[in-house]
Amino acid sequence: MVRAMAARKKTTSTHERSTKARRRRAPRVPPLAKPRLPSRRLELVTSTSAVQARMMAERARGRTIGFVPTMGALHAGHAALLDEARRRADLVVCSIFVNPKQFAPTEDLSRYPRRLDEDRALCETCGVDVLFAPGADEIYPPGFDTQVKAGRLASFLEGAARPGHFDGVLTVVALLFAVVQPHFAVFGEKDFQQLALVKRMVRDLRLTVEIVAMPVIRDVDGLALSSRNGYLSKDERARAPALSRALMAAQDEAQHGVTDIARLTGAARAVLEATPGLTVDYLEVRDPRTLESLATLDRDARVLMAARLGAVRLIDNGPVFAGVRYQR
Numbered sequence: 001m002v003r004a005m006a007a008r009k010k011t012t013s014t015h016e017r018s019t020k021a022r023r024r025r026a027p028r029v030p031p032l033a034k035p036r037l038p039s040r041r042l043e044l045v046t047s048t049s050a051v052q053a054r055m056m057a058e059r060a061r062g063r064t065i066g067f068v069p070t071m072g073a074l075h076a077g078h079a080a081l082l083d084e085a086r087r088r089a090d091l092v093v094c095s096i097f098v099n100p101k102q103f104a105p106t107e108d109l110s111r112y113p114r115r116l117d118e119d120r121a122l123c124e125t126c127g128v129d130v131l132f133a134p135g136a137d138e139i140y141p142p143g144f145d146t147q148v149k150a151g152r153l154a155s156f157l158e159g160a161a162r163p164g165h166f167d168g169v170l171t172v173v174a175l176l177f178a179v180v181q182p183h184f185a186v187f188g189e190k191d192f193q194q195l196a197l198v199k200r201m202v203r204d205l206r207l208t209v210e211i212v213a214m215p216v217i218r219d220v221d222g223l224a225l226s227s228r229n230g231y232l233s234k235d236e237r238a239r240a241p242a243l244s245r246a247l248m249a250a251q252d253e254a255q256h257g258v259t260d261i262a263r264l265t266g267a268a269r270a271v272l273e274a275t276p277g278l279t280v281d282y283l284e285v286r287d288p289r290t291l292e293s294l295a296t297l298d299r300d301a302r303v304l305m306a307a308r309l310g311a312v313r314l315i316d317n318g319p320v321f322a323g324v325r326y327q328r
Contacts, residue, residue, distance in 0.1 A: 063090040067182035073227035082126035102168030184210035281306035
């Protein structure tokens, strides 16, 4: 079922900078490839020691290991990451672990969807070699008492809204890197601040893993794909694409010569505030490399936002380009 749905799912992606891409902003990408036989039999592993032993052997054979860490509830966005890993690597590892350390006591750890059989089927479709699905005690055994502490990049946006969240993210990512020993790992730009923090951790800790970033994958109505979209009611799902429309409103202003950040965010905020039941958590324009705040659009930048629809919190982001003008 998941295989057939993945094959039929139409998605769109935020592309790299180019005039054609800027005009369309959310171009449609081809549907996922039809289900294909995996290049090798998928191996499901739950033991960290077994994965480490397998990866050490693969490295000794000179094979390139690609890694996609996930929390499961896989969708077409994850499939795009797995496809990229398959394109680059001799051996592809996908992990599924719902990390308790990145959830606050008030958040939805117990509700987070867990559907290993369906996720396994999608991994098979994408040609994954090893599916690593450990339990919590396997990642955090009794007596575990170490944490990676996120720095300045975690002090705003998602970090301010979810204190301690990025400490949990970086801790589990560092652990998974130590277990899987990948040559590269693929992350989506959907969680843009998380991506920046993982890159910083890799650089600061001198980890020998390349971080490969992939663009946001969107549904045909513009909504960024997320496992949490499944929490939305039918009515909320119909209103959720307001986030992507808000991004386009800011992009339109930039493309017509507006450089004042307040005007860019004002155009986006107007779209969000006109959507019934939607509450804005934050809406900012920041440097895509340093995540510093900008007062004027004097360089290419990133619009980052979070909003709530009912009980569901959604995040989105997209680029705005400096020095690009079109006639109104």
